[in-house]
Amino acid sequence: MSYLVDSHLHVTMMSYQGLQAMAEGGIKKAITCAIVLGAQHAESYFDHFRQITGFYKKNADGLGIKLYSTIGVHPAGIPHDWPRVIDALPDFLKIEGVVGLGEVGMNQGSQLERDVLKAQFEVARDHKLPIIVHTPFENRLPITELTLNIAAQANIPPHLLIIDHVNLDILDMVNQFGAMPAITIRSRNVTTEALYENMEQFQHGMLNCDFSNLFPNDPTAVIKAYQYLKSRGVSETIIENITCKKAEKIFNI
Numbered sequence: 001m002s003y004l005v006d007s008h009l010h011v012t013m014m015s016y017q018g019l020q021a022m023a024e025g026g027i028k029k030a031i032t033c034a035i036v037l038g039a040q041h042a043e044s045y046f047d048h049f050r051q052i053t054g055f056y057k058k059n060a061d062g063l064g065i066k067l068y069s070t071i072g073v074h075p076a077g078i079p080h081d082w083p084r085v086i087d088a089l090p091d092f093l094k095i096e097g098v099v100g101l102g103e104v105g106m107n108q109g110s111q112l113e114r115d116v117l118k119a120q121f122e123v124a125r126d127h128k129l130p131i132i133v134h135t136p137f138e139n140r141l142p143i144t145e146l147t148l149n150i151a152a153q154a155n156i157p158p159h160l161l162i163i164d165h166v167n168l169d170i171l172d173m174v175n176q177f178g179a180m181p182a183i184t185i186r187s188r189n190v191t192t193e194a195l196y197e198n199m200e201q202f203q204h205g206m207l208n209c210d211f212s213n214l215f216p217n218d219p220t221a222v223i224k225a226y227q228y229l230k231s232r233g234v235s236e237t238i239i240e241n242i243t244c245k246k247a248e249k250i251f252n253i
């Protein structure tokens with residue numbers, strides 16, 4: 001093994017020890033996705049984008065992790081002046097290490113969530129950049145269907161679309177669309193055992209820990225999945241693809 005890539009986490013919510021454990025376990029590259037819980041103002045996002053692309057990037061560097069960022073408005077915090085964030089995205093996308101948009105998506109499918117998502121799909125399309133789209137814990141099928149419909153309306157090339165927190169329930173829908181399934185390894189999503197048992201279906205996706213401090217999460221989830229799959233004799237090619245190559249290719253890192 002050379003190294004591992006974690007395709008989705010939230011670095012501002014991580015402890016130093018968590019980041020250290022990732023580095024020690026072989027993670028060399030990671031994507032931190034934007035999130036500002038309950039954001040009321042566009043400025044909250046602007047400062048957050050500066051934090052993840054500046055301070056936290058340098059800090060991760062010190063541990064030997066190349067930290068890349070995706071930027072955008074997260075459904076858990078849509079500021080009242082959200083169009084200002086959309087308008088500023090092209091400038092922030094020019095910052096070194098920003099490799100796409102995310103984390104975007106919907107929880108309820110409200111008109112506001114639809115509008116914010118559509119606007120961000122259009123920015124990703126215009127800049128030919130990948131976009132990481134969250135799927136919720138509830139109402140997964142209708143919300144995913146709606147997400148894919150809005151993506152199609154925005155004419156986003158399917159290969160730039162990353163549908164995250166995929167499980168067997170929506171995997172076929174995501175594959176049929178031609179989007180990239182991202183698989184979050186944790187008790188509330190896909191466990192390492194479930195990943196192994198359904199390797200055939202999951203083999204075209206890419207893994208992440210989606211670390212946040214909102215419920216139980218494990219910053220070393222991708223490392224543990226790697227070790228588990230290896231111990232069960234899963235082919236090196238498949239393991240390398242889901243823990244490294246797919247993410248490197250889609251984010252061009």
Ligand SMILES: [Zn+2]
Pocket residue numbers: 008009010033103210
């Ligand atoms: Zn996330």
